[in-house]
Amino acid sequence: MRIALLLALLTAAPAFATPLDDARAILKEAVELPTVKGRGQVPGLAEKLRDRLVAAGFAPGDVKVEPYKDTAILSAVYRGTGKARPIAVIGHMDVVEADPKDWTRDPFKLIEEGGYLFGRGVFDNKFDLSVIVATLIRLKHEGFKPRRDIILYLSGDEETDDSASLQAKQAKAAGVEFVLNGDSGGGGLDAGGEPLGYGLSGAEKTYADFTLEATNPGGHSSLPRADNAIYQLAHALAKIESYRFPTQVNAITRASLADAGSREAGPLGAALKAYAANPADTAAAATISADPLWVGQIRTTCVATQLSGGHAPNALPQRATANVNCRIFPGTSIAAVHDTLVTVIGDPKVTVKAAGDWLAPDASPLRPDVVAAVQHAVHARYPDLKVVPGMDAGATDSVHYRSLGIPSYGVSGMFIKGSDVFIHGLNERIPVSAIAPALEHWHILLTDLAK
Numbered sequence: 402m403r404i405a406l407l408l409a410l411l412t413a414a415p416a417f418a419t420p421l422d423d424a425r426a427i428l429k430e431a432v433e434l435p436t437v438k439g440r441g442q443v444p445g446l447a448e449k450l451r452d453r454l455v456a457a458g459f460a461p462g463d464v465k466v467e468p469y470k471d472t473a474i475l476s477a478v479y480r481g482t483g484k485a486r487p488i489a490v491i492g493h494m495d496v497v498e499a500d501p502k503d504w505t506r507d508p509f510k511l512i513e514e515g516g517y518l519f520g521r522g523v524f525d526n527k528f529d530l531s532v533i534v535a536t537l538i539r540l541k542h543e544g545f546k547p548r549r550d551i552i553l554y555l556s557g558d559e560e561t562d563d564s565a566s567l568q569a570k571q572a573k574a575a576g577v578e579f580v581l582n583g584d585s586g587g588g589g590l591d592a593g594g595e596p597l598g599y600g601l602s603g604a605e606k607t608y609a610d611f612t613l614e615a616t617n618p619g620g621h622s623s624l625p626r627a628d629n630a631i632y633q634l635a636h637a638l639a640k641i642e643s644y645r646f647p648t649q650v651n652a653i654t655r656a657s658l659a660d661a662g663s664r665e666a667g668p669l670g671a672a673l674k675a676y677a678a679n680p681a682d683t684a685a686a687a688t689i690s691a692d693p694l695w696v697g698q699i700r701t702t703c704v705a706t707q708l709s710g711g712h713a714p715n716a717l718p719q720r721a722t723a724n725v726n727c728r729i730f731p732g733t734s735i736a737a738v739h740d741t742l743v744t745v746i747g748d749p750k751v752t753v754k755a756a757g758d759w760l761a762p763d764a765s766p767l768r769p770d771v772v773a774a775v776q777h778a779v780h781a782r783y784p785d786l787k788v789v790p791g792m793d794a795g796a797t798d799s800v801h802y803r804s805l806g807i808p809s810y811g812v813s814g815m816f817i818k819g820s821d822v823f824i825h826g827l828n829e830r831i832p833v834s835a836i837a838p839a840l841e842h843w844h845i846l847l848t849d850l851a852k
Contacts, residue, residue, distance in 0.1 A: 420535045420536065420538070420539045420840045420844075421535075421836060421837055421840065423453075423534075423535035423538055423539070424531045424532050424534075424535035424836050424839075424840060425531075425836065427450070427453065427530075427531040427534055427535060428511060428518070428523065428527055428528065428531040428836075429511045430446070430449050431446055431494070431522065431527040431530060431531060432509065432510070432511040432520035432521065432522055432523050432527055433509055433510060433511060433520075434446045434449075434509075435496075435509045435521070436494050436495045436496055436522070436557075437495065437496055437497065437498045437499075437521075438471075438472075438495065438498070438558065438560070438561045439471070441471065443472040443473050443494050443495055443557040443558075444466065444468070444472070444473040444557075446494050447466040447473045447474070447475040447494060447555070447557070448466055450475055450494075450534055450555070451464045451465075451466050451475060451477070453534065453538065454477050454534065454537065454538070457537070457538040457541045457542065458541040458542075459477055459478075459479070459541065460480075463477060463478040463479075463480065464476075464477040464478075465477070467567075469557060469558070469564040469567060470558070470562065470564070472495065472557035472558045472562075472564060473494075473557045474554070474555065474556055474557050474564045474565075474567065474568055475494070475553070475554075475555040475557075476552065476553065476554050476555075476568065476571065477537070477552070477553040478550055478551075478552050478553075479537055479540065479541070479547065479550065479551040479552075479553070480550055481546070481547035481548050481549040481550045481551065481851060482546065482547070482548050482549075483548075483549070483550070484548040484549065485548045485549035485578070485851075486549060486576050486577070486578040487549055487550035487551070487552050487575055487576060487577050487578065488549060488550075488551055488552070488577060488578055488579055488580070488581065488850060488851060489551075489552045489553070489554055489572050489577045489579075489580045489581070489802075489807075490533055490551060490552070490553050490554070490580070490581045490582075490583065490847070491553075491554045491555070491556070491565070491568070491580055491581070491582050491583065491584070491798055491799070491802070491809075492526050492529055492530040492533060492555050492556075492582070492583040492584050492798075493526045493530070493555060493556045493557070493558075493559035493560070493565070493584060493798060494526075494527075494530065494555050494556070494557050495556075495557055495558050495559060495560050495561070496521050496522030496525065496526075496527070496560065497521070497525075497560050497825050499521040499829075503827055504827055504828055505519075505827075505828050506519050506520075506828070508520060508521040508829070509521060511523065513833060516832060516833055516834065517821075517830040517831065517832055517833065518830060518831050518832075518833055519828060519829065519830045520829065520830075521829055522829070523829055523830060523831050524815070524817075524822070524823070524824055524829055524830070524831050525584070525824040525825065525829070526559070526583065526584045528813075528815060528831055528835070528836075528839070529583030529584065529813050529814060529815065529839070529843075530555065530583060532583070532814055532836065532839045532840055532842075532843055533553065533583050533843055534553070535840060536840060536843040536844050536847060537551070537553065537847075539840075539844065540844075540847065540848070545848065545852075547847075547848075547851035547852060548851065548852060549578075549851050550575075551847060551851050552572065552575060552577065554568040554571070554572065556568060556798055559584070559797070559798050563801070565798035565801045565802075566801045568798075568801070569798075569801035569802045569804070569805050569807070570805070572802060572805075572807060573805045573806075573807060577802075577807055578807075579765075579768060579771065579807065579808040579809065579810065580799065580802045580807055580808065580809035580810065581771075581809075581810055581812050581846060581850070582602070582797060582798065582799050582809055582810060582811045582812065582813075583812070583813055583814070583843075584797045584798065584799075584811070584813070585602040585605070585793055585797045585799060585811020585812075585813060586599075586600055586601055586602040586791070586810070586811030586812045586813045587599070587600060587811070587813035587814070587815040587816065587817070588600070588779070588783075588786070588815065588816035588817070589816070589817070589818075589819065590816055590817060590818045591818070592818065592820065594818070596783045596786050596816060597664070598660065598664070598786060598787050598788075598789055599775070599779045599783075599786055599787070599788045599789065599816075600657070600789055600790075600791035600811075601767075601771075601772065601775050601788055601789065601790050601791065601810060601811065601812060602790075602791050602792070602793050602799075602810065602811025602812075603653045603764055603765045603766075603767055603790050603791070603792070603808075603810055603811075604651065604653050604654075604731045604763075604764030604765060604791075604792040604793070605731070605792060605793035605794075605795065605796060605797060605799060605800060606697065606701075606728040606729055606730060606731065606792065606793065606794055606795075606796075607727075607728070607729035607731070607733075607735065607759060607760065607761040607762075607796075607800070608726075608727075608728060608729075608759060608795075608796045609726075609727045609729060609735050609738065609755060609757070609759040609761075610724055610725070610726050610727075610755070610756040610757055610759075611703075611724070611725045611726075611727065611738075611739065611742060611753055611754065611755055611756060612722060612723075612724060612725075612752075612753070612754050612755075612756045613634060613637055613638070613722065613723045613724075613725060613742075613746075613751055613752070613753055614634075614720065614721070614722045614751070614752050614754075615630040615631075615633040615634040615637070615720070615721045615722075615748075615750060615751045615752075616630055616719060616720045616721075616750075617629075617630050617717075617719065617750075618719065619712075619716055619717040619718060619719035620716070620717045621715070621716065621717065622714075622715045622716055622717055624717075625717065626717065628750065629717060629718065630710060630711075630717075630718040630719065630720055630721040631710045631711060631718045631721045633721070633748060633750055633751055634708075634710065634721040634722070634723055634751060636748070637723075637746040637748060637751045638705050638708075638723055638725075640745050640746055640747070641703060641705065641725060641742065641745060641746070642705070644703075644741075644745045645690065645700065646700045646701040646702070646703070646730075646738075646741070647700065648676075648680060648686045648699045648700050649680075649699065649700055649701075649730045649732075649733070650676075650677075650680040650699065651731065651732070651764050651792075652764075652767065652790070653764050653767070653790040653791065653792050654698055654699070654791075654792050655677050655680075656677075656789055656790045657698070657789050657790055657791045657792065658673045658674075658676055658677040658698060658699075659673070659674060659677035659678070660787060660789040661673050661695075662674030662675075662676075662677060668688055669688060669689070669692060669695070671685075671688075672684075672685040672686075672688035672689050673685075673689060673695070676689055676699065680699075686699060697728055697794045698792060698794075700730060701727060701728065701729045701730045701733055701738060702727065702728050703725050703726070703727040703728075703738070703742065704725065704726055704727075705723050705724070705725050705726075706724050706725070706726045707723060707724035708721075708722075708723045708724075709721070709722055709723075710722065724756065725742070728794055729761060731761075731762065731763050731764045731792070732763045732764070733761065734761055735755060735759055735761050739753060739755055760800050760801065760804040761804075762800060762803035762804040763803070764792070764803075765799075765803060765808035765809055765810060766808060767790055768808060768810075770849075770850060771808075771810050771812075771850065772788070773849070774845065774846050774849040774850050775788055775810075775812055775846065776788050777845050777849055778812075778814075778841070778842045778843075778845040778846050778849075779842070781841060781842075781845055782816075782838050782841070782842070791811075793811065797811065799811065812846060813839075814835075814838070814839030814840070814842035814843050815831070815835055815839060816835060816838070817831065817832065817835065
């Protein structure tokens with residue numbers, strides 16, 4: 402009788418997929434929906450994710466898909482006891498466009514080949530998105546009872562617009578204490594697959610575009626005048642080209658530069674260590690600034706990226722314009738960079754206008770609890786690996802949270818070789834072997850920080 406009852410109970414019990422199965426299935430669904438701007442597929446992905454979370458035990462009212470402009474955002478609350486303030490986990494569902502004619506494989510099919518998974522967004526940002534959702538499902542199945550709410554926020558237009566700004570305001574209203582961002586941070590591997598280090602992102606440079614414009618009445622090209630708009634603009638751009646913003650440092654960049662200097666050979670390595678020890682070392686700064694991979698870590702940079710001018714081949718130009726893209730060191734205001742450009746150009750006939758309403762938050766403080774949790778997660782995989790704070794040169798949704806005073810930390814579970822990074826490029830790929838350890842990474846992070 403007891404055996405019959407046991408068999409009946411086993412037959413009735415739900416058969417849960419493993420976290421690895423869940424992550425692979427979510428990743429496949431996500432990649433095979435072309436969530437690029439203008440295709441209207443983000444809401445479909447958000448709804449699929451909502452259905453998975455509800456099926457795992459999330460209350461339907463705690464998982465919301467909200468329309469936003471021509472896309473959508475998703476939020477989900479893993480309810481805790483309320484003994485501590487909520488934390489948020491963020492990522493994005495959208496990807497940049499991919500032309501199938503340029504790819505070796507269909508960019509919107511998840512294809513496994515040679516130990517890799519290929520597809521647009523398979524790394525940015527659908528890898529960590531899938532792992533995070535699979536981890537939340539795992540925690541539900543395990544019956545995890547956190548002392549604080551864990552709120553998932555997934556934006557729908559990180560690559561193009563600003564839906565994360567709304568989610569950041571929601572996080573502020575919910576009293577979120579800090580944010581874990583799956584679209585930033587992560588580990589590096591050398592050519593042989595051995596770990597190089599793990600970067601905990603606590604800051605990012607501000608993105609800002611400035612439009613430079615020179616105008617005058619123009620005229621016939623046979624009657625040249627001294628105030629040619631193209632020449633005026635060219636002179637202005639030449640001045641920007643030769644200008645160097647002052648060097649800067651904060652606790653995050655000092656740590657990352659010192660660590661890189663200990664691993665980098667030759668004059669660059671020596672310069673990185675010297676600058677970390679003494680940011681007033683001009684010789685070290687000059688060596689670092691000569692390297693395109695490092696110049697952005699010690700100062701604001703501005704560079705011309707687009708140029709147009711004139712209206713006919715036989716007419717003097719009436720207008721010439723250029724876009725100057727700046728990546729601004731945390732703590733420096735956009736207004737200050739604008740004023741510096743105006744001063745450097747020194748020509749009132751060349752106007753400088755910010756081409757957008759950009760945010761310029763400072764770096765996040767390095768919270769001991771976040772650092773300890775990241776170290777625990779990394780050391781579970783690589784016991785002796787150093788975790789180093791870092792500053793992103795690119796932009797993520799963290800900017801919206803930091804701008805509202807909510808600390809945000811890039812803590813991706815990805816470890817990858819530099820030769821395998823094809824984010825935004827052709828044949829984007831990830832190692833299949835990266836998924837399982839990333840699941841453990843996020844499990845440790847969430848249980849450590851929410852328990």
